[in-house]
Amino acid sequence: MIAVPASAAGDGRPAEERGAAGRPSLWNIANVLTMMRLLLVPVFVLLMFADGGYDPAWRSLAWAAFAIAMITDLFDGELARRRDIVTDFGKIADPIADKAIMGAALLSLSLLGDLPWWVTVVILARELGITALRFWVLRHGVIPASRGGKLKTLTQGIAVGMYILVLTGPLATMRWWLMAAAVVLTVGTGLDYIRQAVVLRRAGLSAAEAERDRER
Template sequence: MREDPIGHPPSSVSAWNVANALTVLRLVLVPVFVAAMFAHGGHATGWRVLAWAVFAVASITDRIDGDIARKRNIVTEFGKLADPIADKALIGAALVSLSLLHELAWWITVVVLARELAVTLLRFWVIRHGVIPASRGGKLKTLLQAVATGLYVLPLHGWLHDLAAVIMYAAVLVALVTGGDYVLRAVRLRRSDRVVVAS
């Protein structure tokens, strides 16, 4: 099970390593993604496909940078801070861009980003007391969110667009449920002052 990178103990290795390089790459790709999204008014097929490709590459780095850091024991303070920032910057840029282009309801963007911000703050709130590993529900939320956002970025129509909407609604529902679960686990962890073991 993938652990929470914020709670993983840092090593004494240099911050300049392959895992952190992938995190920095994800941050660099965010403005590239935004530029592609709004090129030619935001509705040019070629640019939207390019934006999707950038989003896909950035999403893949989100999956592998943490795995590399843990397997090679190169978790650093920089990585613990930059990784969640890069994650939120990418999904935030995508959702806000889609809402500005009137392709995604603002309430969805607000709910998702508010949940992500709240969970990030909770992580830092309990970090001295232990680690709350990512749950299966959290992983499902991340997957649904990435797939739905990617589909929205692509210039899809008809049933494919409807499918994207269904997946996005599912992602929002799972985000709310897992967010509530995260709050409960964080409160219990603060009270017990011990590491929560992943179930």
């Protein structure tokens, strides 16, 4: 039986997702979803502020754009890992897209007076701070996403989505409680990530010191 090269036989990925030498193409489905999410950010902002920013119809369209962006966030990373099409572009662009759409939503809501500024500041400071922390300890290891972090993201998305819509009555009260839960999860998981980063860095420094001692 004649052996067929893996690149010719296929590796489970569609041909358009493979570039030169079998490497993942930039234009794979995961990266396309990420780029679409980035493009939705200015569209979302325009819809939020259309007609003064308080028209229920425009706000519903803004919610639809936000919901699409959040849904694609659930799939692009998973698709990249499952199809083995992870690229350097995706590693950089995916977290940027995540922060961009959430940041745009929080800032828009605060500018329109729908969400207290302190909530926006707390959430954005946590998100940017933990991202910087991950890069700071990257040479010692990767801080994995926790279940609490995933629950935080889900709660944030639902709460912010409800604030984007023009709601009254019990639903307006419900979104307040959801946002309160999101803030608690944001702070709590942020503190846990800081703890993990400190432990990871100490372990990395200890390992490096032990390696130097062996080389002496």
